[in-house]
Amino acid sequence: METRRLQYFLAVAEELHFGRAAVRLHLSQPALSQQINLLEREVGARLLHRTTREVALTRLGVAVAQQAKVFAASETHVKERIADLVSGRQGYLRVGFVPSAAYDLLPRIVAPFSHEHPDVRLSLQEMPSQQQIELVLSGQMDLGLVRDVVHARGTSIIPLAREKLVLACPDRHPTAATDHVKLSTLQGERFIVLPKHVAPAMSRTISALCQHAGIDLSDAMEVLAFPTTLGLVASGMGVAIVPASVRATVLPGLVYRELAEDNATSQLSAVLPDGGADELTQQFLDIASRVLTG
Secondary structure, eight states, rough: OOOOHHHHHHHHHSOOOHHHHHHHHHHHHHHHHHHHHHHHHTTEEEOOEEEOOEEEOOHHHHHHHHHHHHTOHHHHHHHHHHHHHHHHHSSEEEEEEEEGGGHHHHOOOOOHHHHHHEEEEEEEEEOOOOHHHHHHTSSSSSEEEEOOOOOOTTTEEEEEEEEEEEEETTTSSSGOSSSSGGGGGGOOOOBEETTTSSSSSHHHHHHHHHTTTOOOOOOOOSSSSSSHHHHHHHHHBEEHHHHHHHHOOOTTTTTEEEETTTTOOOEEEEEETTTTTOOHHHHHHHHHHHHOOO
């Protein structure tokens, strides 16, 4: 790997404009572009996103630029560091996740990933599925863990685990005396739900289940987060359908019961930019698949 090409790349990374970088380096723009293409081919990964309007660094490009700047005087050291970044042994991974994944599913993924990749820095951000999709599309997030999303333009959706939905109800509720509850027996009950604008995909899943059981959710109480939902259920304000992993939350007056419906499930999936995952993201996905399917 030529130090000269790394210097060229640094100029483009700092200017984010091939024309200005070429002037700074006293090169023609086509010659500079060719050198960057050769560097990407040598590294074996994309370092820049190019469009007719702008130039932006990929996640790997940001890391390579930082390392090249720090170790520009040591070509051997730069080679070793970049090889680690490309292979996924080192780097920075930005992962989003839906709130319900925080109770059980996410910790089961992060623990082995951190153990196997001690030099990778993880940034974990809790947010609704739609916001994750937007950040993945804009390049501000590498991977998202979303619920009940089957398609999003410009992204790849990879199913990871199908999780049961359960009923959260007060311990003094009649259904608390049974192991399995048919939704049709809950007609007339007050349901507590997430607003559609917060969790549109999961809202559709729950609405379809309730509609099939003859339950009208038009007067349901809307609550923004699961902790509040569970607190209200425990106080006797209503019942709620939640992912099974939420059962990790234990409150006085709150119980969980299985739903009798076979299709009472929710799909957890990974969302990433269309075109595939880089090495580090793929390693996270491999661990997630291994843990959740095992």
